[in-house]
Amino acid sequence: MNARVRLGIAGFDHPHVLRFAPMLAADPRVELAWIAEDGANRAAATTMAERLSVPLLAEPATDVDAAYLAVRPGRHLAVVRRLAPAGVHLLVDKPIALTAEDGQAIVEEAARSGVRLMVPFNPRGQVGPRLVRERIERGELGEIRLVHVVKVGKVPLTIPGIDASWLTDPAEAGFGGFGDIGMHAMDALRWLIGTGARRVYARIHRGARPELSVDSIGTATIEWVGGAVSTLTAGWANPDGYPSFLDARFEVVGTLGAARVDHPYQEIRVADMSRSERLAAARTDAAWSLDAFIDSVRFDRPPPISGEDGLRALELMLACYQSASTGEPVELA
Template sequence: MKPEKKYSIGVIGLGVFGARHASVCLRHPNFQLVGVVDVRQDLVEKYSKELGVPGFVDYHDLLAMPGIEVVTVATSDQFHHGPCKDAAQKGINIFLEKPIADTSMHAKEIIRDQEAHHIKLMVGHTLRYDPRYVAIKQTMLDGKLGDIIHVYARRNATVTSGRRLQGRVDAMIFQGVHDLDFLQWLTDSRVVKVYAEATSNVLKDLNVNDTTMATLRFENGVIGLLEQSWALPAGVPSALDVELEVVGTEGSAYLDLRSQSISIFSGGKLKQPDLIYELPDQHFLFDEYTHLACYLDGRAEPKISGEEALSALEVAEAIMQSAKTGKPILLPNME
């Protein structure tokens, strides 16, 4: 499905990922990049010159541009709320980087503003576009795994990630929402109970957890284990250690991003698709923007709604609460 219109778009936030968004917007055939914003003047000058568009240090100047239809909010998550609120009030649609917000309270306010001002909101959870994860989801939909029994997800990064963020956010919020959203999407069920343990050693001075392990119980009876860490030594061969395991009554699936391998066992046969090929730079983002354009056209629904993004964040918060209190937490009310 190809979108029919070219949309005027601006990008707020020019950090590592925000700069990628701006680059994709510039190249995407369904969007016209009209401006970029960052609180750092040096980044504004750098990317305004590289991309050939106006740059601002105040996002209100971008929102005031005539004819702007969409903004990508790629700031640090604690700064999502303000730009989203002001964009919604002006009737400007929003593409929001994950996590949807720094807290579930702010996430709910973003969703309320979207509904009140009748704008379109899409949240960027890239695993729903990653062909490796999509292949496992499709295998499940095709019935080749049967009923899911249990799931396991690991996402371990180097200590460099935690140090770069200077303790402003826990790994469970920053990266754990990736896997929490995917697992709820995969199982088509919400997490209703969590129990977690966490430790802090190499990042103790930042008052942030190094590693968190959590057990999950889903509403449909599936159980899961989630591992999230910023404790890998800097300089390890693979800066991101990611695994996924799905076990069902009729088959199982395994994903290992260190070896770039995927294995699917079903019907007594083992299938290992070839995933070692070069992908276009920032291809997941490009696919997200294609889907965003279709959503704006009214010919597709967002792959992840604001409510689904909120749910992943709420589970992450419950895991952090459990790790802090040492007690199991029930959702959605965390009572």
């Protein structure tokens, strides 16, 4: 495809849309055709559509080459079934679905319709984790034995410009803080370790923000085929007054070496004798995800993160919640 990719934005619920929409509108490879929203965020979608000079629709149309799905995850399957048979390629935000059955149905619908399907997981596009992955691929760290990830942020109720309260509704979000923020890390663990998980044990609770109706934080231990072990702590642990919205750390230990990423967003701090200042962090993940998806459509090639990757991350997260519910490990393989 040599022409620009004609792309629509289906929904305005996922907070990623606040970054993705302006970036898509500014991309010379893309013709942003419309934004479709008829729910709680219609006012926010109207403001964005007017800002970007694109039409606002009530429902996604099939007159596009591709679509970014920012609807609530429980609606993903219905929108995929509307768009995929019309040949619309799909960038479906995480989680791919609320259940493994719906996730599998989305993967199958995309395959049956012959369209590209990608899930934008942030760590794959961040400089630090990508450098670690390159060293793993070159064998510099040897066989991976331990990966430790901490990924914590603020409750999404504080995000300006969008009503993200649905993320604290278990019927709409499916998960709480551990699932919301930890889903990115689940994919990163699979990507870094390179094998499937075989056993999961997790503790997930509301301790950090007990006033919420969903969990706020959790920790999981995952054993992997081949012998690696990982730990993941994730959730809404940062208080509203915390200086940054999101913090993350990755540690990888192998038989020949180790690597650590203290802040994937390349945070820069400067100081003199009397004060310090935090400069704006450089975020490469959104641009990387959009570049990868757009080029997969333009050049008819598989995206670097597949629908299957999104499904596997969902299955791991569901196993964590099952373990936390029963208090027992969950066997996967």
